[in-house]
Amino acid sequence: MTTTAEIIIIGGGVNGxxxxxxxxxSGMKKIVVLEKGYLGVGATGRCGAGVRQQWGMEENIILARESVRIFEKLPEELGFNVFFRQGGYLVLIFDEHEYDLVTRSIPVQNKLDVPSRLLDPKDVAELVPGINLDGVLGAAYCPTDGxxxxxxxxxxxxxAARRLGVDIRTHTEVTGIDVLDDGTYSVTTANGSYNAPRILNVAGARTKDIAALIGIDIPTKPHRHEIAVTDALKPFLDPVVISLKKGFYFSQSLRGEIVGGIGDDNEPSSYSTKSSIDFLFRYASALRDVFPALGxxxxIRQWAGLYDVSPxxxxxxxxxxxxDGYYHACGFSGHGFMLSPITAKLLTELITTGSTSIPIDTLGLTRFDKGPLTKDPYVVG
Ligand SMILES: Cc1cc2nc3c(=O)[nH]c(=O)nc-3n(C[C@H](O)[C@H](O)[C@H](O)COP(=O)(O)OP(=O)(O)OC[C@H]3O[C@@H](n4cnc5c(N)ncnc54)[C@H](O)[C@@H]3O)c2cc1C
Structure with a gap:
């Protein structure tokens, strides 16, 4: 049996x-979401939950700022408590290069209404009791991150989507896509086929595989990233503490656990989501360095998920x-949760009106042919 729709969304993660x-x-009536597992089985359900506006590139700052504005109103919008806690983000500075980067970036962030500021080590100690300041030259701090x-x-x-009539089908893996003579897309799954004039490919690290089914080449690579959780502790850590140089992040959950991760430059590209003992040692060592009292x-728990990394x-x-009628969003490189509200807003504008309120032309695939590429120095991991 073939189900027809106005749009088929492939991927039941936060972006889908x-x-x-x-x-x-926006008024679209027949929307089908196809998810191969349960909702959140991909990167979304494995992510570190961080939402920050402290970026180096203006375009990234604007996208993150707009996302935060939507996050702030999400409970009202969706009728659902999303537990957005704006305890800030503290970007520790470990060397002159980072100091220079942060002092150049803060005025750019402030110009774009992101209230970040520079803290000296004494301010850092006041904000985060018990933090080890050895080698710390200061930090950048933005109180509205979280x-x-x-x-x-x-x-x-x-x-909220279901209440508006969206048909969400879990355990429905997309295995094939054909472009029919009338320009519509025929999507094959084990549970039947679907037909629509539009498809939105938001399959996380598998977006490139879905795109390849119709001959689109996406130059992303999957990379395993691991994450761990400690026993619950008394609340002591308001901001998320991160290091661009050392690649770690730590935050304290509502239950009191320290949740965090640390990147590994030597991690090869793969679809592995296995946990490793090597990560556990590196993570424990980084956590103990920053918070000696947590030695x-x-x-109590560790897991892994995939970053979908673009060049x-x-x-x-x-x-x-x-x-025509094909859209996608991927390559978030470990930062797609924080951008999901603005991603959805902009893709919806593009799909329904043909243009977006914030330009996204620099995020298209053609940039990889044109070059040169600019990497934001605030990427972690
Ligand atoms: C350890 C870790 C920590 C992270 N920390 C942060 C963070 O602190 N802040 C942040 O902003 N981001 C973070 N991220 C990144 C963030 O999780 C992702 O960028 C974001 O969740 C991507 O959402 P998505 O909906 O695009 O993809 P996903 O959540 O991966 O969803 C894609 C869905 O598509 C489905 N799918 C795949 N193939 C098919 C198919 N053939 N048919 C049907 N369905 C299919 C998958 O099952 C999956 O559910 C982290 C990621 C990891 C792994």
Whole structure:
């Protein structure tokens, strides 16, 4: 049996469900979401929950700022508590190069209404009691950054989308796509086929595989990233503490656990989501360096997920020349949760009106042919 729709969304992660909601709210009637597992089984359900506006490139700052503005209103919008806690983000500075980067970036962020500021080591110690300041020259701090519960955002968007009539089909893996003579897309799954004039490919690290089914080449690579959780502790850590140089991030959850991760430059590209003992040692050592008092705290859980990494670590978003009705968003390189509300808003504008309120032309696939590529120095991991 073939189900027809106005748009087929492939991927039931935060981007798929946020887009489904925004499209339904814009008036689109027949929207189908196809998810091969359960909702959130991909990167969304494994992510570190960080939401920050401190970036180096103006375009990234603007996207993140707009996302935060949407996050702030999401509970009202969706009728769902998404647990957005704006405890700030503290970017530790370990050398002159980072000091120079941060002092150049803060005025750019401030000009764009992001209230970041420079802290000296004494301010850092006041903000985060017990932090080890050895080698710390200071930090950049933005009080309106924070963390948001990924499953709540996912479920909030999903439930609100369902209320607007979106048909969300879990355990429905897309195995084939054909472009028919009339220009519509025929999508094959084990549970039947689907037909629509538009498809939105937001399959996370598998977006490139879905695109390849119709001959679109996306130059992203999957990379495993691991994450761990400690026993619950008394609340002591408001901001997310990160290091651009050392690649770690730590935050304290509502339950009191320290949640964090650390990147590994030597991690090869793969679809592995296995946990490793090597990560556990590197992570525990980084956590103990930053918070010596946590040396004896137990790590109770660890898991892994995939970063979908683009050559310049910036998202790939929009339409593709020669493929009318095809849209995608991927390549978030470990930062796609924080951008999901603005991604959904902009893709919805593009799909329903043909243009976007914030330019996304620099996020298209063609940039990889044109070059040169610019990587934001605030990418972690
Ligand atoms: C350890 C870790 C920590 C992270 N920390 C942060 C953070 O602190 N802040 C932040 O902003 N981002 C973070 N990220 C990145 C963030 O999780 C992702 O960028 C974001 O969740 C991407 O959402 P998505 O909906 O595009 O993809 P996903 O959540 O991966 O969803 C894609 C969905 O597509 C489905 N799918 C794939 N193939 C098919 C198919 N053939 N048919 C049907 N469905 C299919 C998958 O099952 C999956 O559910 C982190 C990621 C990891 C792994």
């Amino acid at each position: 469900l946020a887009c489904a909601y925004d499209l339904a709210k 963390v948001c519960y990924p499953y709540a955002v996912l479920w909030g968007y999903g439930e 004896k705290v137990r790590i 310049d670590a910036r998202p790939i978003m929009g339409a593709v020349d020669g493929f």
